[in-house]
Amino acid sequence: MPSRRVTIAEIAASAGVSVPTVSKVLNGRADVAETTRRRVQQVMIDRGYQRRASGAQRPVGLIDMAVPSLDSPWVVDVLRGAEAEARKVGSQIVVTSTERAPAGNRQWLDRLATRRSDGLVLVVSEAAPEAVEQLAALHTPVVLLDPVGGSDPSFATVGATNWAGGLSAIEHLIALGHRRIAALSGRPQLACSQERVEGYRAALGRAGIPVDERLVHFSDFTTSCGRDGARVVLDVPEPPTAIFAGSDMQAFGVYQEAAARGLRIPEDLSIVGFDDIAFSELAAPPLTTVRQPLARMAAEAVRLLLDAGNSIPGPPPRVELATHLVVRGSTGPAPR
Template sequence: MPPNGRRTTLADIAQAAGVSVATVSKVVNGRGEVAPHTRARVQELLHQHDYLAPVFRHTEAVGSPTIEVQFQGGLKSYVAETLEGIMDSAAEAGASVVISKVCRAPHWARDLASAGRRAVIAVTSVYTATHLRELARAGLPLVVLDPLHLPDSRVNSVGATNFAGGLAATRHLLSLGHRRIAYLGGPGMAVCNQARMHGYRAAMEAEGAPVPDACVRPGEFTYEAGLLGTAALLDLEEPPTAVFTGNDEIALGVIEAARVRGLRVPEDLSVVGFDDTHLAQMASPPLTTVRQPLREMGAAALRTALRLANGEKAESHHIELATELVVRASTAPPGG
């Protein structure tokens, strides 16, 4: 391989692999027409020598920049609406987007760089210090959208005013006359969940309303969590008259669990969600919820990723967009 510390070239890789430069180029560019065992051999040599083609460091010179967007779990309504914002913004900017589920295969970050990615946007995905080092080695900036955990100080992020949203949702229920208000949230250590819960607690404490431990239940951001959590709440000696949930999907679980118990929403139980996805409008009754500007958040993440990919500084280390309470038919005064 190259002597005297010279940069590794395609010709060096080709010579070591015993193939032509054209074959190595096909592997680097992700093209077909290469036998699997040959491709594996070339990729291994590329990884061994930290080869990153210059063309991928300056994609703008030969085409539009490409951003990798990774998400974790299923393609739920929240993720889909966020992706719409990313893709619309990319189209306006003349950028390309590749969407994938989180994968932690060996050399995953370098594979992304070698495939021409210029930056990574992570939608509610968890990145450890090891992952950040891999991305840094590959020269790929990272933008985390709505982080589940407090991101590293080196990571740019985009989120919403979750505390203010929790505060507004709970104040709405209090203004209707509710005092026994429960919170069904997502994972206890998720940053967004903690902020929404603290907003709920702040509103309750300001009003002097009690918050029994049994009325604050972390879980998952899923419909099933809404079903199970509501069943436990309704079994309490003094069940709540209203439930504020960590997202719309949990809220739909609450509505169904109430229906199974013979309770009406909102006459017997008021329900407030969070996100204002399509699910909120399709719910029966239509769901009162806290609107996160999901498409705008996706667009902000895309713009930030492009700035970082171009070697520019981000406008802000953390961008936080405003939430807004949207009142529909799932809330009413208690006993109404």
């Protein structure tokens, strides 16, 4: 026998407020005290309240995007793709930077509940647990862009073929004669970080080359961490002749460390990045990298978000877009 639907009247009674007040919270009205709104939203979470599917709210023309920071070049590509897709339907993108913290602090959630949104694209690695519950209570459609493994399965996701990208990068280096190849990547909690390194391991395994764990380094997808990681792997007794960086920003850090040591690229050290941000082909030499279709990924995330109200029952979709290797001047034959 199906469970009985929790009513607005029951939510109101449990929260100690009137039915009109609950209705105002559900519709994102601003004329509700902050403490009252939080109490009502928490009761909705606790009681498992579900808004009726019929009579869906009219779109307001605003799509929220939470990005890890505003100082990363790849975020520009993401925003460009999202804005172009939103523009097709007359919507606007509202951008929030999480400053690399889990998305969904209380103030941001309260603002989202107050002004309403047609949905949220989380261009971050993870959402705070309370944010997942809060968004569910507000019935705000959510799409995760390249999330960590184990993210809430109720959300649609858009990612890239990270494993295949790592594999192609290392197969390229092996074909050039490299056998001592290092891998730098982001935080190990990120699915994309692990998948890129797993592709690295798979390529070495296929070629019969053992993995030297001293040449595998996890940190963060930043230039400074790329330089720190390069310093670690280049200091081993038998240093690598090639480095696969899990992001182009990390690869630029490897460039810096190579220059500091007087290493020529690619004569002494070959470097492969990941993302293919705009600066990659302007590096000296231009960076060989795995192209991740960031703008297309963002556009697909917006499309999934706008289609959320018309989706058929079943698990939320998981979309993976293909990566491919772009060979430029930073890779060459292994030094003899």
